[in-house]
Amino acid sequence: MTHIKSAYSVSELMDLDLIPKSQDDQWSMLEQKYAIAITPTILKQINLSPSHDPIAQQFIPSLKELDKNDQELEDPIGDYKHTKTKGLVHRYPDRVLFKIVHICPVYCRFCFRREMIGPNADGSLSPQDIHDALNYINNHKEIWEVILTGGDPLILSPRRLKIIISGLNKIEHVKIIRIHSRVPLVEPSFINDALLETLASSSKAIYIAVHANHKNEFSKDGIKALKKLNDANISLISQTVLLRGVNDNLTALIELMKCFTENHIKPYYIHHLDHAKGTEHFRISVQEGRELIYKLRGYISGLCQPHYMLDIPGGYGKIDLNSDLNIKKIDNGYILTDYLGNEHFYND
Ligand SMILES: *Cc1c(COP(=O)(O)O)cnc(C)c1O
Numbered sequence: 001m002t003h004i005k006s007a008y009s010v011s012e013l014m015d016l017d018l019i020p021k022s023q024d025d026q027w028s029m030l031e032q033k034y035a036i037a038i039t040p041t042i043l044k045q046i047n048l049s050p051s052h053d054p055i056a057q058q059f060i061p062s063l064k065e066l067d068k069n070d071q072e073l074e075d076p077i078g079d080y081k082h083t084k085t086k087g088l089v090h091r092y093p094d095r096v097l098f099k100i101v102h103i104c105p106v107y108c109r110f111c112f113r114r115e116m117i118g119p120n121a122d123g124s125l126s127p128q129d130i131h132d133a134l135n136y137i138n139n140h141k142e143i144w145e146v147i148l149t150g151g152d153p154l155i156l157s158p159r160r161l162k163i164i165i166s167g168l169n170k171i172e173h174v175k176i177i178r179i180h181s182r183v184p185l186v187e188p189s190f191i192n193d194a195l196l197e198t199l200a201s202s203s204k205a206i207y208i209a210v211h212a213n214h215k216n217e218f219s220k221d222g223i224k225a226l227k228k229l230n231d232a233n234i235s236l237i238s239q240t241v242l243l244r245g246v247n248d249n250l251t252a253l254i255e256l257m258k259c260f261t262e263n264h265i266k267p268y269y270i271h272h273l274d275h276a277k278g279t280e281h282f283r284i285s286v287q288e289g290r291e292l293i294y295k296l297r298g299y300i301s302g303l304c305q306p307h308y309m310l311d312i313p314g315g316y317g318k319i320d321l322n323s324d325l326n327i328k329k330i331d332n333g334y335i336l337t338d339y340l341g342n343e344h345f346y347n348d
């Protein structure tokens, strides 16, 4: 397939034969609720023969997203509870999340922040909001690392990104800037000289956590973009979500972890799926996930090993699911112990 534009609607996806043509009203309901976008780079990587494609599963909407489930939450990881200034989430002492933009070049159908992102969401930061967040960071000497997220921070123009990076450069106690992004693989053309210059203008160590869930997301152009980041002295780490129908088997995970490592991306996290609305069809159980990830240890090099993480619902932080220290099986679920020693019931 050759497309030069991103697809943003159900009708465009029907025209491309990526969704079966239908008049069902449910499609327009879905479109109003959750944003859709698929970039040309990603459209090209979709291969619908055989019909079950790991890329299509991640980005092409499904009516299953309208299914309701009691466990599902608007704010599955408790961002709001720890929000200090607009866009700034301070849950752990030494690091903050700074949600600097609320749009993405692609919209993942399983996104944990799906209720807060997209062109219709109320997520833009005004210059005053940015000022307030930088001020908060400046006033909290314990903040060592600032994690830029969103949305996808690298969708911002280098000029707008530079405003934030220069602000952080002036704060002595911040040593690390980490950027969570899908851009290098889904919109590689954004990794251009202007962006690289902006990143290089920082005196901090810059890490990019590259989000990918299947090796097929590594296109030729994407690999070139990763190489540019590497050449610019930016450290790369990975993040992946464990997803039914995308990467819920040993072969897919082995190939993905090796692919990261071969491209100088150090495997970092595999996330257990959060309880975001309309994502039940992607869910695999904690037990199944633990077994899969435990097996990786034997089949691939220590260099390729990720941590298997779960964000405790309600904003209590992440735990390592493959450590028996903080997870206990009980009849109808698990007792999880957070880093402060508090216990939480988790219904799997
Ligand atoms: C996930 C998360 C972080 C980063 O956690 P790491 O384990 O350092 O990757 C920081 N703050 C918040 C609020 C988070 O949800």
Ligand code: SF4
Binding pocket: 103, 104, 106, 107, 108, 110, 111, 112, 113, 114, 117, 150, 151, 152, 182, 211
């Ligand atoms: S790129 Fe991240 S924030 Fe954007 S839709 Fe995907 S998971 Fe959500």
